[in-house]
Amino acid sequence: MSCPQENLKDYLLGELAESDREKLEAHLEACPACRTELGRLRLAVSAVKNLPEEEIPYRIAFVSDKIFEPGFWRRLWSSGPRLGFASAALLAAAIIIHGWLVRPAGPSTGELAAMEARIQQEVARRLEAELVPVIESLQLMQKRANLYYRASLEVEGRP
Amino acid sequence: MIFREAEDSDLVARTKQGRIEAYNVLVSRWERRVFNYLVRLVGNREDAMDLSQEVFLKAYQNLARLEDPARFSSWLFRIAHNEAFSYLRRKPPELESAEAPAWRPALEPVETALAVRAALEALPVEQREAVELKICQGFKFDEIAEMLDCPISTVKSRVYSALDSLKEFLAPIDRRGVG
Numbered sequence: 001m002s003c004p005q006e007n008l009k010d011y012l013l014g015e016l017a018e019s020d021r022e023k024l025e026a027h028l029e030a031c032p033a034c035r036t037e038l039g040r041l042r043l044a045v046s047a048v049k050n051l052p053e054e055e056i057p058y059r060i061a062f063v064s065d066k067i068f069e070p071g072f073w074r075r076l077w078s079s080g081p082r083l084g085f086a087s088a089a090l091l092a093a094a095i096i097i098h099g100w101l102v103r104p105a106g107p108s109t110g111e112l113a114a115m116e117a118r119i120q121q122e123v124a125r126r127l128e129a130e131l132v133p134v135i136e137s138l139q140l141m142q143k144r145a146n147l148y149y150r151a152s153l154e155v156e157g158r159p
Numbered sequence: 160m161i162f163r164e165a166e167d168s169d170l171v172a173r174t175k176q177g178r179i180e181a182y183n184v185l186v187s188r189w190e191r192r193v194f195n196y197l198v199r200l201v202g203n204r205e206d207a208m209d210l211s212q213e214v215f216l217k218a219y220q221n222l223a224r225l226e227d228p229a230r231f232s233s234w235l236f237r238i239a240h241n242e243a244f245s246y247l248r249r250k251p252p253e254l255e256s257a258e259a260p261a262w263r264p265a266l267e268p269v270e271t272a273l274a275v276r277a278a279l280e281a282l283p284v285e286q287r288e289a290v291e292l293k294i295c296q297g298f299k300f301d302e303i304a305e306m307l308d309c310p311i312s313t314v315k316s317r318v319y320s321a322l323d324s325l326k327e328f329l330a331p332i333d334r335r336g337v338g
Contacts, residue, residue: 006315006319009318009319009322013293013318015299040329041326043326043329044322044325044326045322047271047275047325048279048294048295049294049295051279053191054195054198055191056190056191056194056208056211057204058208059187060186060190060211060212060215061183061186061187062182062183062215
């Protein structure tokens with residue numbers, strides 16, 4: 001195995017695959033030059049890693065202020081049920097457009113007149129059908145009443 | 160790390176619902192790391208602090224665009240990267256040499272710390288940033304590539320070159336056995 005410099009760096013940075021790591025560790029056992037190089041790289045990495053952190057001068061904090069807020073519509077859009085809102089809005093729009101495009105056409109004036117004439121004929125027919133029997137029944141009752149009246153007069157006129 | 164990502168996701172979700180206190184928890188969790196990243200890039204504490212505030216404000220205002228809340232940290236550092244390089248482009252070149260040293264001497268073991276800081280300062284800013292994100296912040300190569308919007312090979316090349324330079328710079332300390 002040749003001496004792969006990049007593999008030494010990846011090894012130190014934890015970016016080497018398991019199989020490559022094992023191969024490299026085997027190589028390091030047999031290669032003093034790579035061990036020395038690894039030691040120098042390790043010093044550089046640990047020196048940077050252990051560099052003390054700067055203290056932040058003051059804490060950053062946000063207050064609830066309209067200036068900082070992302071705005072009503074952006075918050076609405078990013079809220080959990082946004083898909084629900086969007087679906088409902090689309091459905092409502094589809095219903096309105098459908099209702100507008102395929103609304104039923106109203107009857108014309110001529111059709112209205114014909115319809116009214118048909119209604120009047122029907123009403124007249126039904127009235128006649130209902131009233132004629134009633135009138136005939138009344139006329140029959142009147143005849144009977146007259147006969148009864150005459151008969152009673154004849155009975156009163158007897159000695 | 161998984162636990163932290165889960166917590167960040169939850170805080171991001173609650174912030175999206177308009178709960179500012181959740182965002183303040185996120186800020187307190189990340190402000191020191193973002194500040195240190197920026198101070199090592201721009202070399203000035205005051206400007207790094209201003210930029211940190213700007214980073215967290217922009218993150219708050221654009222949180223709705225964050226599609227994967229589990230990737231909040233890399234998304235945040237991407238904003239920080241953009242702010243830092245925007246600042247570096249605006250900064251007049253003559254001020255760069257006239258300014259005070261990037262880091263003040265601190266109370267840590269003097270020789271090593273000063274040598275490391277000087278070595279980092281001597282690196283090109285892109286390499287310094289790659290080292291900061293990889294070694295100090297612990298991001299993976301692919302995460303850094305996404306943050307910086309460049310190929311993974313570019314990120315690797317920057318880190319490798321920086322390590323070679325740092326190794327040479329620190330060689331005298333290594334020989335004297337100071338670490």
